[in-house]
Structures are given as structure tokens and as C-alpha cells.
Amino acid sequence: MELLETMCIYVSLMAMKTRERAKNFLESQSGVSNVVATIIILLIVVLLIGVFWNRLQEWLKGIMDTIFGTSFNTSGLT
Numbered sequence: 049m050e051l052l053e054t055m056c057i058y059v060s061l062m063a064m065k066t067r068e069r070a071k072n073f074l075e076s077q078s079g080v081s082n083v084v085a086t087i088i089i090l091l092i093v094v095l096l097i098g099v100f101w102n103r104l105q106e107w108l109k110g111i112m113d114t115i116f117g118t119s120f121n122t123s124g125l126t
Contacts, residue, residue: 097104
């Protein structure tokens with residue numbers, strides 16, 4: 049009976065240590081998800097710029113015409 053009690057205590061201690069290690073690991077990994085989220089947001093922005101590039105060129109030309117009162121050549125930006 050004493051051997052069974054010792055084994056039970058040992059298993060309980062190992063479970064508590066494993067739980068603590070898992071908890072510490074998950075708490076230390078919070079920065080990684082922020083990095084991944086930032087990279088995904090940057091990729092989405094780059095893809096949106098790529099999709100709407102022609103409209104952005106027209107918009108930029110309109111703004112430059114308004115500011116400087118002249119024509120701004122955007123053909124060299126492609």
C-alpha cells in the first residue's frame with residue numbers, strides 16, 4: 049500500500065509540473081501571435097495595393113494636378 053501511495057504522489061507531482069510548464073509555455077508565446085498578425089496585415093495591404101494599382105495611379109495624378117496645377121507623369125511608376 050505504501051508503494052501505491054508513493055506512486056500516486058509522484059504522478060500527481062509530475063502532472064502539476066507538466067501543467068505549470070504548459071502554462072508557462074503558452075504565456076511566453078503571446079508575442080509570436082502578434083508578429084504573425086502583423087505579417088498577415090502587411091500582406092493584405094500589399095495585395096490590396098497590387099489589385100487597385102491603376103486606380104491609385106489615377107488618384108495620385110489627380111492629387112498632383114490639384115496641388116501643382118500641372119500634369120504628373122505616373123507612367124514611369126509601373
